[in-house]
Amino acid sequence: MSTVLEHLVNQPYKHGFVTEIEAETAPKGLSEDTIRLISAKKNEPEWLLEFRLKAYRHWLTMAEPAWPNVKYPKIDFQDIIYYSAPKPKKLNSMDEVDPELLRTFEKLGVPMNERAALAGVAVDVIFDSVSVATTYKQKLADVGIIFCSISEAVREHPELVRRYLGTVVPSGDNYYAALNSAVFTDGSFCFIPRGVKCPMELSTYFRINTQESGQFERTLIVAEEGASVSYLEGCTAPKFDTNQLHAAVVELVALDNARIKYSTVQNWYAGDERGKGGIYNFVTKRGLCKGVNSHISWTQVETGSAITWKYPSCVLLGENSVGEFYSVALTNHHQQADTGTKMVHIGRDTRSTIVSKGISAGSSNNSYRGLVKIGPKADRARNYSQCDSMLIGARCGANTFPYIQVQNATARVEHEATTSKIGEDQLFYFQSRGVSPEEAVSMIINGFCKDVFQQLPMEFAVEATKLLGLKLEGSVG
């Protein structure tokens, strides 16, 4: 059996090409000057520069976190390019976008033109550090939705950005969030006004292209009273031998009765089979259920990155608010993932659900780390957590570190975890029914992840299933 599985788990990375495109890059290194340069390049207002500098000064006093269950050489923050952008051109329509860039996204299968219309998805594309195109802006503007890059939002809607930026993830929240707050270059901004149901899925596509650059994007989504939105995020990067840092911050704010659904398919370059190269994905994602009956749902499919360090969280402040976290994390070769969620119950009658599926193969290490915290005022709070791990091969590791902290007697918290493997007998059963071992593995894994895939929007579910296939069972097709 091991040969079948070994064959299955060793698939090449398909998005590893580099696009030759003229880029304007800032010199390597981090200092107040770099930050002033980024801020000046983007014509930012004074308050934002202050926000960045404050974060930077705080960052200097902080130490890199040592508690995650991952190992990597010390990162030299002076050896990173903090700003890299395709040469600026005034764009009037999609036709003027650099054809090289369009071809890149064609290759990646990102719908940016008519295909976007068919798919019914509005896309904001971030290339290295700068947003290059946003589709469907007008149609969204008609219903009052603002969907644009965050740099544009700073220019066009400074009061909205200023009101919400840093309210969910404060600039000094943690080491990488502070770094991001200091040097973030672009990202998406989305504002759904009161009572509006977003008519289409919103999507951001991130790509790191330049070697030695870091990507520090910042996403801010605000859903006002009664609004709802479903948001998708996809990521890829070329193959380089060096490690690249990706330290993003995502903030979600849901007011009374609002709903935000945030889905990610993360497929950053994971390094080669010996663990050389790949992205360090150190991301802070947090949603604030500020209003009553608000609802935030995170769904993630994590297949890429050399190291993933990411805990999409929900702060359940509003009464009766709901937080959800659905995750599939797949690690192979020498990948390391330390991922999970935090559900912080503050308000009364708040509920949360956690479903996490970890699959480890090769010599990888996959950890679930979660926190469920019930505050003293969270009467009748409810949590259900389930984390299952699957191990493929004898050299990988699967760990679970669930922290449960309860300070309210009326709360109910349940946590369950199991570990299993693809059994010889299961494969035998499939084969006895005429299913090939490759297909059997694929079916077993898809069954294992079903609870999570069901949460993904349809287009993404298809992509995620394919992606897992690519990672694990490519020899079939």
Place this chain on the structure above:
Amino acid sequence: MTVTAIHPCVEALLQGSRGLPRMPLAWLNARRGAALERANALTVPTARDEEWRFTDITPLTRIVFRPAAAAPRLGMSDIAQYIAPEATAHLAFVDGVFVPELSANAGLPYGVVVTHLTAAFGTHAAVIEPHLARHAAFERDLFAALNTACLRDGAFIWIAKNQRCPTPVQLLFISTQQETAAHPRCLVVVESGADCTLIEDHVGVGDGAYFNNAVSEIVVGERARVQHVKLQREARSAFHIANSAVTLAKDATYTSNAVTFGARISRHNLAVVQQGEGATCRIDGLALISGRQLADTHTAIDHARPNGKSAQLHKCIVGDAAHAVFNGKVLVRAGAQLTDSAQQSRNLLLSPKAHVDTKPQLEIFADDVKCSHGATVGQLDTEHVFYLKSRGLSEERARSLLTYAFGAEVIDRIPVPSLVEHLERAVLEQTQARPQAGGEAS
């Protein structure tokens, strides 16, 4: 945070090691010396240390504990109530000092030795040397280091190959004096094919704020079986820190029932290493606390070899403003295939201010294993209460009965009938007591 100067509390605790006579055994002096060195080097754990994140021991460090002065005169009548009638052999230690008059170890079958360490050094040095201070690691644990540095006497149980100790052996550690520190020590060596039931009992007489820092090492040989009952019924203002280190050889079986009632702050570290293939352990725990008590249980099961089995059930009943902490780590090392491990942490909160931090933890480095854990925190099921009320029980009675049943699941597994009866009564009394009354610890 590194503190270069020794914490005054550690300084005081080390007083106990100063007056120790040098032992005739060179290896023992060397181990004590090594432990003393570590005790001087290690800092007092704070909430910044992951292992002590939820347990703040500041109140412990504020008191300067001195070694106990001459043991007070306790008579057999004072301690009779604590001794299980099934236990034909028992050793009594008062404030850390062995009291032969209160102990009974006559008439044991051939191949069963129950005595105190200083006596055994002369007769069983060859059995003790490979094990004493070899299983309870003191390199990174301040309290194990302190205990080892102050090691002078302790309990010693040895069961020879293929022998059975037909009745339980009870080790009674009694603390009587305010602001004193004792460092009880046990070494239990059960050779291959042998069998033993052990009751480790920590009792507080009076109401003093003393510190009991225990270390037990239990070595279970091939195909041998040890049933270990640990009762912690210290005084309500006392501090109790215990390290139990268990090593299992091939096909060995170990069961543990740890019951925590007393102490203001208590911490139990139980580490089981399955060093041989096919070893089995079953670890159950119950903490029943109220008032402002804090009970912390850290267990670690190390599946180092294939075919190991482990099952764990840990329950906490937390009333008033008490705080329960549980951290259960299950490690499956690379190559430990066919491991079967199940862990449950169940917590019952009885009052709005009660508080639980639980962290079951799995670390798995082998693929052909079956591992699961579960954790729940909640209150009594309203439907259960309603059902009992529909049968004519008062609300209070219904709640008390359900709480009792919750705890009884663990207590019923204790292999000593008189203890089961005694503990069940204690749980019932405490759950019936009105919240403010708190209930007595034993």
